[in-house]
Amino acid sequence: xxxVEQHPSTxxxxxxDSAVIKCTYSDSASNYFPWYKQExxxxxxxxxDIRSNVxxxxxQRIAVTLNKTAKHFSLHITETQPEDSAVYFCAASINYxxxxxxxxxxxxxx
Amino acid sequence: NAGVMQNPRxxxxxxxxEARLRCSPMKGHSxxxxxxxxxxxxxxxxxxxxxxxxxxxSGMPKERFSAEFxxxxxxxLRIQQVVRGDSAAYFCASSPPxxxxxxxxxxxxxxxxxx
Numbered sequence: 001x002x003x004v005e006q007h008p009s010t011x012x013x014x015x016x017d018s019a020v021i022k023c024t025y026s027d028s029a030s031n032y033f034p035w036y037k038q039e040x041x042x043x044x045x046x047x048x049d050i051r052s053n054v055x056x057x058x059x060q061r062i063a064v065t066l067n068k069t070a071k072h073f074s075l076h077i078t079e080t081q082p083e084d085s086a087v088y089f090c091a092a093s094i095n096y097x098x099x100x101x102x103x104x105x106x107x108x109x110x
Numbered sequence: 111n112a113g114v115m116q117n118p119r120x121x122x123x124x125x126x127x128e129a130r131l132r133c134s135p136m137k138g139h140s141x142x143x144x145x146x147x148x149x150x151x152x153x154x155x156x157x158x159x160x161x162x163x164x165x166x167x168s169g170m171p172k173e174r175f176s177a178e179f180x181x182x183x184x185x186x187l188r189i190q191q192v193v194r195g196d197s198a199a200y201f202c203a204s205s206p207p208x209x210x211x212x213x214x215x216x217x218x219x220x221x222x223x224x225x
Contacts, residue, residue, distance in 0.1 A: 006152075032212065043114075043201050043216035044153070089152055096143070096205070096212040097166065100152030 002027040004092050006101025014109050019080055021104045023090035024072040030092040030099075033066060033073045038087045038103075047088075048075070080108050112137065114204050114217035115184075122223045123192045131187040131220045135204030142185040143203045143214060144170075144177060153201060159185060192224045 003026040013019045025033075031052040036044035050057045050064045050073065057064050061080075066073040073092075077084055085108045091098040115134040123129050135142050141160055145153035155169040159179035170177065174192075179185040189196055199221050203214035 034213070036216075043116075043218045046213060046215060049213065091152075093212060096141070096158055096214075097155050097169075098143075098153070098212075098214065100154075102152050103150070 002030060002092055002094070002099040004090060004099050004101045006090050006104055008104060009102065010105045010107070012107040012109060013080055015080055015082060017080055019075075019077045019084070019106055021075045021088055021090070021106070022072060023074070023092075023101050024070075025092040025099075026071065027092070027094065028068075028071060029094050032093045033064070034091050034093075034098070035062075035064060035075050036089045036091065038089065040086075044089060077106075080106075082108050082110065084108050114139075114202060114215055116202050116217035116220050118220060119218060120221050120223070122225060124225050125193055126191050129189040129192050129196070129222055131189075131200050131202075131222070133185040133187070133202030133204075133217060135185070135202075136215055138206065139204035139215075140207040141205045141212075142179050143205070144185075144187050145201045145203065147199045147201060147219075156187075189222075192222075194224050197222055197224045 006023045034049035037047045038044045061078045063076040087103045089103050090101040143158050144156040147153045157170045157177045158166040174190045176188045199219045201219045203216045205214050
């Protein structure tokens with residue numbers, strides 16, 4: 001079955017700098033890759049997603065890249081702000097069943 | 111446009127009692143998913159339902175756990191005879207009936223504590 005690995009587990013960046021979180025997946029049939037942001041005590045919030053027919057997608061300060069050959073995808077956050085502090089999860093799916101990474105705790109230092 | 115709603119937000123049960131968790135999907139969504147999350151871990155898929163149908167329950171323990179999504183009313187995740195190991199956050203997600211991909215939108219979760 002699918003397996004998703006996510007790195008790093010914790011990422012601390014200075015406010016205003018960029019943050020990059022990386023995920024790898026094992027099943028080449030996976031075709032949908034969402035990213036979720038989870039704040040303490042809340043449910044995961046879908047922030048961006050990408051499908052396997054696209055290599056990159058951008059939404060304001062957030063971008064996701066996908067390398068199907070290498071089976072990895074990354075989340076890029078530019079000009080980080082204090083409200084970006086949260087746990088970020090990547091996931092991969094072939095159909096409806098999302099397989100989740102273990103999460104990255106992003107800390108934005110003032 | 112209300113998002114996915116879950117209740118209760120917090121639930122405390124003693125060992126052996128039953129826990130009932132409710133989920134109302136977003137308006138227009140007919141697919142519901144339940145996930146479980148342990149502290150500092152990712153979510154684990156439990157079950158996928160459409161109205162009156164269980165599509166995939168491969169992630170749900172065969173004993174004590176059941177789920178339903180009736181024609182009218184919310185989806186229910188039911189845990190009978192709870193044990194301490196059932197303590198976790200349970201999240202419900204919903205997605206639209208059609209379309210490419212399966213964008214899933216999550217509710218705020220129910221935090222179950224078994225004492």
